Amino acid sequence: MSRQGLSLTEAQLDGLVGYLELLQQWQRHLNLTGLRDLEQLIDVLILESLDFLQGAFLSGAKRVLDLGTGAGVPGLPLAICQPQLEMTLLDRSQKKMIFVRRVISRLQLSHCRTEIDSAEGLSRRLQLAPPMPDGRFDAVVTRGVGTVSHLLSLAGPLLRPGGVLLLRKPRQTPELEAAAPVLASGGWADVQTVCLQPMGQSPGHAGVSWALLAIVKPATEPSR
Numbered sequence: 609m610s611r612q613g614l615s616l617t618e619a620q621l622d623g624l625v626g627y628l629e630l631l632q633q634w635q636r637h638l639n640l641t642g643l644r645d646l647e648q649l650i651d652v653l654i655l656e657s658l659d660f661l662q663g664a665f666l667s668g669a670k671r672v673l674d675l676g677t678g679a680g681v682p683g684l685p686l687a688i689c690q691p692q693l694e695m696t697l698l699d700r701s702q703k704k705m706i707f708v709r710r711v712i713s714r715l716q717l718s719h720c721r722t723e724i725d726s727a728e729g730l731s732r733r734l735q736l737a738p739p740m741p742d743g744r745f746d747a748v749v750t751r752g753v754g755t756v757s758h759l760l761s762l763a764g765p766l767l768r769p770g771g772v773l774l775l776r777k778p779r780q781t782p783e784l785e786a787a788a789p790v791l792a793s794g795g796w797a798d799v800q801t802v803c804l805q806p807m808g809q810s811p812g813h814a815g816v817s818w819a820l821l822a823i824v825k826p827a828t829e830p831s832r
């Protein structure tokens with residue numbers, strides 16, 4: 609774990625190992641990931657998830673949403689290593705969420721909850737029957753789900769004012785330029801970029817430099 613400068617407790621390391629073991633067991637029944645090699649599983653599912661801690665954007669966050677979590681990435685490794693976070697794992701795939709629920713139950717991650725729904729569906733539910741207090745999130749983390757523009761439109765209604773959207777993207781992604789009109793019209797703050805250490809193991813990603821993008825939602829918004 610020296611790559612991220614993180615120091616993890618034995619219990620947290622056990623949790624990460626337990627997650628990978630469950631993933632390998634369930635992989636036989638559900639096609640959860642295309643990755644087979646243990647080294648790749650560690651690099652892509654664990655270390656790339658922990659990249660979301662770079663820049664300390666989550667340090668002030670409590671309620672975090674993993675949008676399109678799939679097999680639990682990045683939300684489960686983050687929740688295992690940062691148990692102070694209240695992590696909600698969202699995916700519209702029931703099959704994947706059955707696995708995520710099993711991990712939560714087996715690893716006793718009582719600070720995690722799940723939503724089998726689309727991001728759009730969860731937004732609608734929060735708007736129609738807003739819980740008291742505000743049920744929106746301090747941070748949305750997401751990986752492998754869509755373009756920056758698309759993610760701004762999905763995450764915007766789910767974030768509280770001043771909340772942050774965190775994305776892991778190639779450093780020179782053209783998606784940022786394409787998202788400029790959405791960023792400007794939504795009054796989003798400038799994109800902060802943290803360059804990530806090269807991984808070298810991700811299949812198809814050789815030679816690509818990656819960055820964590822942090823985009824803060826405006827602190828004020830039109831009345832809902």
Ligand SMILES: C[S@@+](CC[C@H](N)C(=O)[O-])C[C@H]1O[C@@H](n2cnc3c(N)ncnc32)[C@H](O)[C@@H]1O
Nearest residue numbers: 676677678681699700701725726727751752753
């Ligand atoms: C390529 S997978 C990535 C999964 C995981 N985040 C990862 O990095 O391995 C994309 C996932 O996002 C989910 N997804 C895509 N659009 C979504 C939406 N609008 N609402 C909820 N889930 C969505 C899909 O069901 C799928 O499981």
